[in-house]
Amino acid sequence: MLQKRIDDQASISREQVREAQELFYKHLKRVGLKHTDQRDTILRTFLETRDHLSTDELHRLVKKKDPKIGFTTVYRTLKLLSDCGLASEVAFHDGVARFEHQYNRRSHHHMVCTECGGSVEFFSPEVGKLEQEIGRKHHYLTTRHTFQIYGLCEECRKKQARRIV
């Protein structure tokens, strides 16, 4: 099931890219790793998206810029980006790990269409409050939560209605 783009292409600004890069380089230096062209290309490609990409999908995009970059490097770079908070995993529960960049974005959740794989993002501060509340109640130190809604999007509902009639 492929992730379909819903949002318009709304790239982050050149300035924001710079900031993200700097954050990444600092992180690399901090943990004693090196700054390479491949990592740079991968970060930039990743930041240009607003989708929820699998490693494979990001790899495909990256190869358009530099066909020599391999899957493994993308995979490992994505892990590095997660480590420094630039990427975070969203589990759509369809068997593949997906990532989105967190740069300059509010906390949000996803509603996924189980028919076409499309998704919409929504914002719901209540969910974060619930996390706090439940954690306190059961003496957990909460670190994060996942919340996804599954269903049929408007188009797929219509298609289904037509099939039944």
Next chain:
Amino acid sequence: MLQKRIDDQASISREQVREAQELFYKHLKRVGLKHTDQRDTILRTFLETRDHLSTDELHRLVKKKDPKIGFTTVYRTLKLLSDCGLASEVAFHDGVARFEHQYNRRSHHHMVCTECGGSVEFFSPEVGKLEQEIGRKHHYLTTRHTFQIYGLCEECRKKQARRIV
């Protein structure tokens, strides 16, 4: 990471087992499948648990009753049980599919300890309302949602504090 039992063993009643079995048999008949001893054993074993079992864990339990039953049969039966609503998948996001039986239980969610794998269940009607609300707003016909909280349970917090001191 193994699932740790939190709740006490609170088996469902003999009567409830009967009901579940009947529902299962009807489902089998409806889709033209057969009623076998293996499927029966697997359903009964599954109903006796209150945990969130992986296919492998259920298989282990099933083998205690009938060592000849193979993994594949458990796997396929779990799918059948999902089809008729007796089992539902809970994704704890740790790489294995987990199932719980929905028989006679209120809708609930899980908070998972990322250190020891333990979990607590909690009830939060707000989440269901949110699902409805968000669905309406974006014209989705919602069917289900997932909500999990991750963090450290009380014991693991203490252990960690000790390590740091």
Next chain:
DNA sequence: ATTGCTGCAAACGATTTGCATGAGG
């Protein structure tokens, strides 16, 4: 120079399928 990086290929673990044999309706 030293240490980490890359990309291939191969390992891995969970899941899924093909198939020959066996059992249910």
Next chain:
DNA sequence: CCTCATGCAAATCGTTTGCAGCAAT
């Protein structure tokens, strides 16, 4: 009898790792 079920083994899929040669500090 015919169809479906079973359990083994093998295939599959996404992910992860080992390693030999390459590049950054």
